[in-house]
Amino acid sequence: xxxxxxxxxxxxxxxxxxxxxxxxxxxxxxxxxxxxxxxxxxxxxxxxxxxxxxxxxxxxxxxxxxxxxxxxxxxxxxxxxxxxxxxxxxxxxxxxxxxxxxxxxxxxxxxxxxxxxxxxxxxxxxxxxxxxxxxx
Numbered sequence: 001x002x003x004x005x006x007x008x009x010x011x012x013x014x015x016x017x018x019x020x021x022x023x024x025x026x027x028x029x030x031x032x033x034x035x036x037x038x039x040x041x042x043x044x045x046x047x048x049x050x051x052x053x054x055x056x057x058x059x060x061x062x063x064x065x066x067x068x069x070x071x072x073x074x075x076x077x078x079x080x081x082x083x084x085x086x087x088x089x090x091x092x093x094x095x096x097x098x099x100x101x102x103x104x105x106x107x108x109x110x111x112x113x114x115x116x117x118x119x120x121x122x123x124x125x126x127x128x129x130x131x132x133x134x135x136x
Contacts, residue, residue, distance in 0.1 A: 006135075007081060008078050008079060009036040009080075010076050010077065010078050011032045011079060013072060013077060018072065022072050023070040023071065029065045033065070033095050037081075037093075037111075040135075041058075044134065052116065055117045056113065056115060056116060056122060058113055058114070059111065061090070061110050061111065061112045063108070067104070068103050069105075070104070071099050071105075077098065077099055080096050083133075083136040086129060086133065086136065087124075089121040089122055089123050089124060090112045090113065091132050092109070092110045093108070093109050095108070113128070
């Protein structure tokens with residue numbers, strides 16, 4: 001029986017990530033999702049650098065975000081992923097971003113598994129699929 005793996009990553013909203021009103025500029029949410037993606041995959045045991053040496057990689061093919069509540073300088077945002085779909089060659093992830101108990105944003109990303117040399121999609125390996133299924 002597979003036990004689901006829980007992962008979350010905290011982001012401290014920095015001064016330089018805010019607009020003149022003190023609220024985080026919306027483009028930074030995408031940066032935070034990308035940062036959390038790398039940490040999440042590492043936590044799952046996916047070594048993207050080793051994959052790249054084998055001429056394979058994940059490429060973000062979709063990234064979106066629905067903003068619910070603003071966050072400000074000094075806030076700590078907790079980002080938690082949930083795999084929502086495992087395709088034959090891609091993984092879709094929903095990213096919930098909380099400021100304390102308040103849902104601030106919901107992001108979505110889709111990452112395709114690619115052959116770097118041929119620039120074509122590859123099927124997810126059984127090993128990658130199992131790693132993602134643990135947090136689905």
